[in-house]
Amino acid sequence: MTQDAKIKYAAVGCGGMGRRHLRGFGALHHSSMANMQLVAAVDTNLEAAQFYASEAHDLYGIEVRAFASVAEMKAGMPDVQAVDVTTDTGSHHRAVLACLEQDLHVLCEKPLAITTGACDLLLAEASRRHRVLSVAENFRRDPINRLIRALIDDGAIGEPRLMIETTIGGADRIVITPWRHMKHTGAITLDEGVHHADMLRYYLGEVATVYGETRLHEKVRHNTRSSGPGGFYARYVNSFPDTIEPTGEDAIYAHLRFERGTVAHWVNDHAGHGRGQSGRFVYGSKGSIDSPGDRNGKPVTLHLTGHDPISGAEILQYAPSYRLEPLAAELFGGERVWTYEFEFNATDAKIMALELFELGECIRTGATPEVSGEEGRRDVALTYAAFESGRLGRPVTLDELLQASHGPAYEYQAEIDRQIGLL
Ligand SMILES: NC(=O)c1ccc[n+]([C@@H]2O[C@H](COP(=O)([O-])OP(=O)(O)OC[C@H]3O[C@@H](n4cnc5c(N)ncnc54)[C@H](O)[C@@H]3O)[C@@H](O)[C@H]2O)c1
Structure with missing residues (x-):
């Protein structure tokens, strides 16, 4: 061009x-x-x-x-x-x-x-x-997540029954920036949690109900002068205070039911001390999938009853529909990539190139x-579902969350909207 x-x-x-x-x-x-x-x-x-x-x-x-x-x-x-x-x-x-x-x-x-x-x-x-x-x-644009989605859609593990999505770590450190710990500027459970809300929906479709609770565990957090993802925050950390007093929740604990009937256990805990954990597993009627995590290019492992674990190129046989779009294929080295080896910053950049390219194509065509505005809104609604469920002391439906301030499950978010002048 x-x-x-x-x-x-x-x-x-x-x-x-x-x-x-x-x-x-x-x-x-x-x-x-x-x-x-x-x-x-x-x-x-x-x-x-x-x-x-x-x-x-x-x-x-x-x-x-x-x-x-x-x-x-x-x-x-x-x-x-x-x-x-x-x-x-x-x-x-x-x-x-x-x-x-x-x-x-x-x-x-x-x-x-x-x-x-x-x-x-x-x-x-x-x-x-x-x-x-x-x-x-x-x-979701990581080729490995595209592959996992194809494995699920192509029936590699049969009917999905359970997804376990876990992030635990962070202790009492300032995670990346101070604003990520304040309710009215986007607490870490929204800021980071929304990625996982999107992955849950990307793998398994729409969520019907959520029962959950949230916590603000760490009342004081410390500046460890970490340079953050990719090292890009080294420039800013010395301008952050040594300690902050968070106002935004740092943990989500939730039980989800998808419209298709699958359930999920979701932990997004940024106040975890001791052994950190990060895991994503999907269990179905014929087997299970272990995700290697995001943007590291490590192989997926497929476990089928009565088989040795499958994590080499043969995994592609179980995902016949898997094809990357042309730019992703060019950047990651093929249409049916099942593993890749790039530095984090290189992988990160390739994925963002896909987002920018798609914007250009949408403008042109x-x-x-x-991930349209409506999809992004649904991810925000799912992230807040455990907050509102915890407030109400009952399961909430995603439909209730999607009604925003017109619905019955908008206490926590209404407090933010009042603070920022939207209500
Ligand atoms: N997708 C990911 O993996 C990922 C990773 C990190 C951050 N993020 C997202 O990126 C966003 C930015 O995060 P960050 O860590 O870069 O924050 P940051 O605090 O480092 O940078 C934000 C910048 O925006 C500027 N700014 C604020 N209001 C503005 C306005 N109205 N107009 C123009 N500039 C304005 C600030 O001055 C600052 O330079 C957040 O929404 C975060 O969730 C996504």
């Missing part, structure tokens, strides 16, 4: 994840299917936008203009058609709305917004203006993105 035919876009939010998305642009830029051109960087902290622009120049030799607001950017560069929003979670509803109001198509980092009510604002505006609203939910 010629440079002129590419869709010009701006990065909005130039912190840790924004800089990871810049590497995603790089992976797309160097592929044979580059369809997006980064031309601007916007951050309310202009220094962050300028640093991002200088990194873009150093890494890819491109000219990126820095701005402190989307309105200034659009006024100065009217041919920009799209934005890639990676502002902190609690600001998504404001940042994305500002972009939609400028008639820009949007790719927004997960979670789409801090409550389902905040998501509704964005869905309504995107629909009114006929703009693409896509959510950057990266775990009018197609709906895989």
